[in-house]
Amino acid sequence: MASVNGGGGIHLPGTPASSLSASGTTNGFSRWEQDATTPTVDNPLPHVLPEGENATPLEVIGSTASDKLVIIMVGLPATGKTHVAKRICRFLSFFHDIPAQIFNVGDYRRQLCGAQMPADFYHPDNVEGVAARKIACDAALDDLIEYIQQDGVRVAALDATNSTFERRQHVLNKLTEKGVRVKKMFLESICDQDELLEQNIRSVKVSTPDYRDMDPEQAVRDFHERRANYMRVYEPVTERDGPHVKIMNSKQFIVNGIRGYLPLKVVHFVMNLHTLPRTFFLTRHGQSEYNLLGKIGGDSGLTAAGVEYARRLAQFAKEHIAHIGEEDVDQVVSKERPCRLWTSTLRRTRETAQFIEHNKFEHTWDNGETGEWVQFRRMPRRNLDELYAGICDGMTYKEIEKVFPDEFARRQSDKLAYRYPRGESYMDVTLRLEPLAQEMERTREPVLVVGHQGILRILYAYFMGLDRKEAPYVSIPLNHVIQLTPHAYGCHETRYCLMKKEEMLNDGQDEPVTSMPEKRRESVVEGVNNTQYSPCDPIMNAPSC
Numbered sequence: 191m192a193s194v195n196g197g198g199g200i201h202l203p204g205t206p207a208s209s210l211s212a213s214g215t216t217n218g219f220s221r222w223e224q225d226a227t228t229p230t231v232d233n234p235l236p237h238v239l240p241e242g243e244n245a246t247p248l249e250v251i252g253s254t255a256s257d258k259l260v261i262i263m264v265g266l267p268a269t270g271k272t273h274v275a276k277r278i279c280r281f282l283s284f285f286h287d288i289p290a291q292i293f294n295v296g297d298y299r300r301q302l303c304g305a306q307m308p309a310d311f312y313h314p315d316n317v318e319g320v321a322a323r324k325i326a327c328d329a330a331l332d333d334l335i336e337y338i339q340q341d342g343v344r345v346a347a348l349d350a351t352n353s354t355f356e357r358r359q360h361v362l363n364k365l366t367e368k369g370v371r372v373k374k375m376f377l378e379s380i381c382d383q384d385e386l387l388e389q390n391i392r393s394v395k396v397s398t399p400d401y402r403d404m405d406p407e408q409a410v411r412d413f414h415e416r417r418a419n420y421m422r423v424y425e426p427v428t429e430r431d432g433p434h435v436k437i438m439n440s441k442q443f444i445v446n447g448i449r450g451y452l453p454l455k456v457v458h459f460v461m462n463l464h465t466l467p468r469t470f471f472l473t474r475h476g477q478s479e480y481n482l483l484g485k486i487g488g489d490s491g492l493t494a495a496g497v498e499y500a501r502r503l504a505q506f507a508k509e510h511i512a513h514i515g516e517e518d519v520d521q522v523v524s525k526e527r528p529c530r531l532w533t534s535t536l537r538r539t540r541e542t543a544q545f546i547e548h549n550k551f552e553h554t555w556d557n558g559e560t561g562e563w564v565q566f567r568r569m570p571r572r573n574l575d576e577l578y579a580g581i582c583d584g585m586t587y588k589e590i591e592k593v594f595p596d597e598f599a600r601r602q603s604d605k606l607a608y609r610y611p612r613g614e615s616y617m618d619v620t621l622r623l624e625p626l627a628q629e630m631e632r633t634r635e636p637v638l639v640v641g642h643q644g645i646l647r648i649l650y651a652y653f654m655g656l657d658r659k660e661a662p663y664v665s666i667p668l669n670h671v672i673q674l675t676p677h678a679y680g681c682h683e684t685r686y687c688l689m690k691k692e693e694m695l696n697d698g699q700d701e702p703v704t705s706m707p708e709k710r711r712e713s714v715v716e717g718v719n720n721t722q723y724s725p726c727d728p729i730m731n732a733p734s735c
Contacts, residue, residue: 258338258372259452261347262361264427264434265379267417268390270465273678274379274437275347277631281459284652285624288344288452293334295350296400299326305399309415314423331361335368345452352376353424358431375453376434377460378427383439390465394678440464441557462632465678470630470653471511471638472646472672475538476500477694480584481668486735487576487583492541495694499669502688503640504545506671507531510686511636512565528553530637531566534574539640543568546638556634566638573622576642577735580613605662610735616644616662623648644735650674653681669694 229236261278263271272294279290303311303322311319327350338346352358362374381387391413395401401409427434429446435457436444443461448454476496480488492500512529531546533539546566553563582590582597591598594611601608609615627649630637639649643666651661653674666672669689675682 257450257452258343259345259450259456260334260338260365260370260372260374261345261456262352262358262374262376263347263349263379264352264358264376266351266353266381266420266424267413268387268395269379269381270390270437270440270678271351271377271379272349273394273465274377274460274463275349276678277463278456278459279345279347280652280655281627281631282345282455284658285620285627286455287658289342290345290347291337291343292347292349293330293337295323295327295330295348298329299323300399302326302329305402306404307400309412309419312416312419314419327357327361328364331364335365335370338370338372351420351424353420355425355428355431358427362432373450373453374433375448375456376427376431377456378434378436380426380436380438381465386439386466389467393467398679435460437463440466459628459631462628464632464634466634468634468676469636470649470674471507471636472650472666472674473503473542473638473640473670474643474646474666474668475536475542475640476503477668478538484586484588485584486587487579489537491537495689496538496542498693499689500542501545503542503671504547506686506688507546507566507638511638526551526565528563528635529566530569530633530635531640532569532571532574532637533640534576534642534645535570535572536575536642539574539642540568540570543640571626573626574639574641574645577616577619577644578610578614579735580610582610582613606659616648616658619644620648620658620661627652642735646672654683655680 261275263275265271272292275292279292282288282290299307299322302325307319310316312323313319330348330350334346334348337343348361352361358376365372365374381390391410392406395413396404396406396409401413404412427436433447433449433453434444435446435448436442437460438444440463445457448457475492476499477493478488478496479490479493480486481496482493507529512526514525514527531543533543543566548567549565550562551565552560554560579585582594585593587598597611601610606616609618623645630649639646641649644662646666647661647664650656650664650666650672651658653676656664667687669687671686671688673684673686675684
């Protein structure tokens, strides 16, 4: 039985009485400073997390998904199937740690038959072509089945036209024959708008291995012939196919018979997707007063150098982001396009955006609605706030190492999962950035994000296809704008340096070298300035948290 000691505390069996005191201390530490899992007078039976006191939110380690799902893509060529499948798998794996993989039948067909097959290879009366494509489909299915049956695997996507009811039934029957008892759903992508279809063909398809080194116009003609051959036998998905989602021109959605956590997660994400070209511009705030002092976190304003960067960013936004060149007869004219501006709620990002102009004009959206558009309308967002350093907020790294040597060492050993005491980890920030990433997938206008290093690292890693473990080591230098242009097969990157290191004072803030060095990556660097800076540069790569 429990007993009450002289100091008013409760003594439970199995708890050494000598370790508890009336003052609420254990072995000389106050109750707030000690390990939270250590029994105290006030909390003799603490709640101990199985994952440890530095536990990662379950939503970002895949623990909320227990079922498995096979997604069977359906659609004519150039309708965005591959783009949709890749975005689904990327979103689930990055933000929820749900293992997901795409099995593209076209890749298997190229390995089997070669890349550049003529359009008549896809004619339904071409017996050899039909047989070869069926072999490629079965090979992809066999690998998909082997993959989805592994422990821990959750999602697999079969990326192919699957253009007839017979072919779709063949896929389902083979899964059943192999004993694959998982949830299945068809995801049909439909594009019947000529302008959008032509854009998809010219921007994506003619650059695939099937048309490498071919004249672009010849490639477009051949692709149209190929697509026409598929159309001869194409059968849209109907209720007889079973659970399915139809996406029509990224505007209309039909959801039929979808059940379960993972399938509904996919449905919600897909309804935020579109295949239109889009561009994001990521930049850190200008140099802050805390940067100059070497402090992390806080809510300080900008230095003189930071204010100067803000002025240059406003000019860049006006001339490069908001205006695009369009051909008009024999000349190129500049046309203003609608753009969005997101900042965090912290002072240094809002001050960085202070000089950006907010003119108004009439704009017609792709759904036909017309209204007044406020250019770069400010939208402060809490989920863009910097990673919170808890009790270390406002300290320098040297101070953290001296005052909290154990915490400093833990951060060095696992920067991704490490959580500052009473603060956040990169995993925590990943969780709060999930809805923002979905909105970026949905948004059709260019977006300028004025944020913080920790936040931009995660967004950058997500769109560039990096592993989450690499995110905390991505270089996001001050005074740079990073332009990202996602496409079906990856993401194009361009970096602009608006203010050189020589124009700034040394801020003295040098993030300690971690156990995992930054991974060197090949990237396209163009624009205002091609200057490269070391990831450890104390000025240009001044860290926040």
